[in-house]
Amino acid sequence: LLGAGDLDEDSWQDVEDTLLIADLGAATTTEIVSTLRSKIAGAGVRTEAEATALLRSVLVDALHPKMDRSLKALPHAGKPAVLLVVGVNGVGKTTTTGKLARVLVADGRTVLLGAADTFRAAAADQLETWGKRVGAETVRGPEGGDPASVAFEAVKRGMDTGVSTVLIDTAGRLHTKKGLMDELGKVKRVVEKQAVVDEVLLVLDATTGQNGLTQARVFAEQVDITGIVLTKLDGTAKGGIVFQVQRELGVPVKLVGLGEGADHLAPFEPGAFVDALLG
Amino acid sequence: MFSTLSDRLTTVLQGLRGKGRLSDADIDATAREIRVALLEADVALPVVRGFIAKVKERAKGSEVHQALNPAQQVVKIVNEELVNVLGGETRRLNLAKNPPSVIMLAGLQGAGKTTLAGKLAKWLKGQGHTPLLVAADLQRPNAVTQLQVVGERAGVPVFAPEPGNGVGDPVSVSRRGIEEAKAKQHDIVLVDTAGRLGVDEEMMKQAIDIRAAVNPDEVLFVVDAMVGQDAVNTATAFRDGVGFTGVVLTKLDGDARGGAALSVREVTGQPILFASNGEKLEDFDVFHPDRMASRILGM
Ligand SMILES: Nc1nc2c(ncn2[C@@H]2O[C@H](COP(=O)(O)OP(=O)(O)OP(=O)(O)O)[C@@H](O)[C@H]2O)c(=O)[nH]1
Ligand SMILES: Nc1nc2c(ncn2[C@@H]2O[C@H](COP(=O)(O)OP(=O)(O)OP(=O)(O)O)[C@@H](O)[C@H]2O)c(=O)[nH]1
Ligand SMILES: [K+]
Ligand SMILES: [Mg+2]
Ligand SMILES: [Mg+2]
Numbered sequence: 212l213l214g215a216g217d218l219d220e221d222s223w224q225d226v227e228d229t230l231l232i233a234d235l236g237a238a239t240t241t242e243i244v245s246t247l248r249s250k251i252a253g254a255g256v257r258t259e260a261e262a263t264a265l266l267r268s269v270l271v272d273a274l275h276p277k278m279d280r281s282l283k284a285l286p287h288a289g290k291p292a293v294l295l296v297v298g299v300n301g302v303g304k305t306t307t308t309g310k311l312a313r314v315l316v317a318d319g320r321t322v323l324l325g326a327a328d329t330f331r332a333a334a335a336d337q338l339e340t341w342g343k344r345v346g347a348e349t350v351r352g353p354e355g356g357d358p359a360s361v362a363f364e365a366v367k368r369g370m371d372t373g374v375s376t377v378l379i380d381t382a383g384r385l386h387t388k389k390g391l392m393d394e395l396g397k398v399k400r401v402v403e404k405q406a407v408v409d410e411v412l413l414v415l416d417a418t419t420g421q422n423g424l425t426q427a428r429v430f431a432e433q434v435d436i437t438g439i440v441l442t443k444l445d446g447t448a449k450g451g452i453v454f455q456v457q458r459e460l461g462v463p464v465k466l467v468g469l470g471e472g473a474d475h476l477a478p479f480e481p482g483a484f485v486d487a488l489l490g
Numbered sequence: 491m492f493s494t495l496s497d498r499l500t501t502v503l504q505g506l507r508g509k510g511r512l513s514d515a516d517i518d519a520t521a522r523e524i525r526v527a528l529l530e531a532d533v534a535l536p537v538v539r540g541f542i543a544k545v546k547e548r549a550k551g552s553e554v555h556q557a558l559n560p561a562q563q564v565v566k567i568v569n570e571e572l573v574n575v576l577g578g579e580t581r582r583l584n585l586a587k588n589p590p591s592v593i594m595l596a597g598l599q600g601a602g603k604t605t606l607a608g609k610l611a612k613w614l615k616g617q618g619h620t621p622l623l624v625a626a627d628l629q630r631p632n633a634v635t636q637l638q639v640v641g642e643r644a645g646v647p648v649f650a651p652e653p654g655n656g657v658g659d660p661v662s663v664s665r666r667g668i669e670e671a672k673a674k675q676h677d678i679v680l681v682d683t684a685g686r687l688g689v690d691e692e693m694m695k696q697a698i699d700i701r702a703a704v705n706p707d708e709v710l711f712v713v714d715a716m717v718g719q720d721a722v723n724t725a726t727a728f729r730d731g732v733g734f735t736g737v738v739l740t741k742l743d744g745d746a747r748g749g750a751a752l753s754v755r756e757v758t759g760q761p762i763l764f765a766s767n768g769e770k771l772e773d774f775d776v777f778h779p780d781r782m783a784s785r786i787l788g789m
Binding site: 299387447 | 643720
């Protein structure tokens with residue numbers, strides 16, 4: 212593998228392939244490889260294990276391991292914390308909302324769910340099922356109704372009943388649909404009339420390719436994303452699009468989804484993420 | 491956001507116009523640009539490799555050497571090869587000689603199966619068929635309710651004898667769905683199944699058991715057009731697991747380039763039958779390889 216403190220061409224090819232197959236994208240892959248090249252030249256790497264360790268550390272660094280990944284989900288000034296869950300269709304928003312409620316309830320908090328997806332067939336039922344499963348009330352509106360008013364009612368109800376956290380699930384929407392993106396902006400603004408929105412979590416599916424960056428950009432412009440949730444990491448997909456997303460948005464991945472069950476939510480750990488990517 | 495392939499190639503080949511001849515070095519540089527464009531479009535790496543080899547071979551032939559505008563000629567070759575891989579003609583649905591025909595949907599979680607079930611039901615009904623939807627996802631919270639709503643919107647009955655949310659056996663429901671269709675004279679049965687990962691052996695076995703129980707005329711693998719490099723793993727796992735006879739690409743109403751179309755088609759050899767392009771039941775079309783080729787290239 213190693214000749215004169217460097218990798219042979221096949222090994223470099225393997226490194227590049229690993230990164231491309233993990234969805235880091237062509238440009239980010241080139242960057243990581245060139246950083247690794249200069250590190251290897253500088254460090255006088257002798258063994259394959261040393262080279263792998265160096266690659267690991269370059270990747271972990273690229274994920275900005277010092278970023279604050281804590282979730283702001285605790286009440287303030289007697290008002291519940293409010294979290295908004297957003298993203299394109301089918302990525303795992305409703306499931307993540309349910310899992311988040313589970314974590315908070317297990318931590319002794321009271322949670323209220325707002326079903327601001329009034330569009331998709333049975334979306335509110337799905338959230339309500341989650342609510343029952345984890346022990347949280349669900350506020351819903353009429354099918355096809357105004358999502359902003361459901362969100363408003365949910366926060367109002369949460370304040371009235373004195374819950375610690377209100378989690379608002381929104382409809383899946385493609386970032387390319389201006390009308391739906393405007394609607395999302397309205398949901399947030401209406402909530403802000405009575406409470407602070409503590410977190411806007413963008414849910415990204417780990418199977419997503421390069422389009423994930425475009426999604427993140429447009430959602431961030433519309434509603435100021437404060438954290439990323441990377442779902443479906445229990446499959447074969449590596450989720451490497453988050454390298455670009457974190458860097459460009461300056462917003463951390465906070466949580467990962469590892470399955471369909473209520474307990475399949477975990478904090479994002481750059482080291483473990485990179486190990487899975489390389490493994 | 492990304493520059494289009496034609497832009498890229500024009501840049502690379504600048505100054506070559508009128509030269510009338512590309513050196514092998516020019517072609518290698520061109521191939522590198524095509525490679526990046528395909529990767530940005532999420533075409534899977536092994537597929538990119540094979541594809542580039544094919545294009546290079548053609549580009550080194552006389553059709554490019556003699557072209558007045560080599561860049562244009564290379565783009566033309568790339569486009570032709572893409573359409574080739576994507577499948578020249580659209581294949582129609584295979585229907586049974588003795589009804590009911592059975593169409594089973596399978597794919598990853600959230601790909602768009604249940605929505606597609608409604609779209610297909612509505613589309614088939616519009617052609618004079620009498621489809622029946624079968625609710626065999628008894629796992630995802632309220633998947634059964636979702637299919638019922640979708641069926642209502644499509645004006646198509648839904649066979650849903652079990653409530654789901656973990657209750658009921660999807661294999662048995664599927665089998666009974668066929669009996670129901672025969673009894674009530676439905677000529678097509680659409681079986682909606684739970685989302686599952688390629689690596690989930692237990693769930694894949696369930697899909698295989700459903701398939702064995704309903705003996706489908708088509709098993710459609712439903713795949714999200716936004717998927718990245720994982721398309722190969724997942725398509726391979728479904729091919730080797732439940733097996734499928736056709737592909738449906740969903741969420742094409744976004745701006746993802748949809749390189750997965752190329753990957754899935756090349757890796758499994760199965761045709762892409764339909765394109766799903768919206769949340770509403772009428773947002774649905776047969777698949778057009780030429781449109782997809784232009785889309786992947788950003789042209
Ligand atoms: N394997 C796996 N499946 C997941 C995960 N998160 C969600 N899912 C599944 O993905 C599918 C879609 O999840 P939802 O929570 O309904 O997604 P959504 O973003 O709310 O979808 P829309 O509201 O329709 O846009 C469901 O089948 C979930 O069970 C995860 O981390 N791993
Ligand atoms: N924009 C857009 N959204 C779509 C399309 N097809 C499906 N969706 C949406 O994608 C989300 C998931 O669709 P479902 O039909 O529930 O997907 P599924 O494969 O049945 O999901 P599971 O049963 O959880 O595995 C929903 O929000 C749908 O409205 C499409 O072509 N375009
Ligand atoms: K994974
Ligand atoms: Mg949802
Ligand atoms: Mg479904």
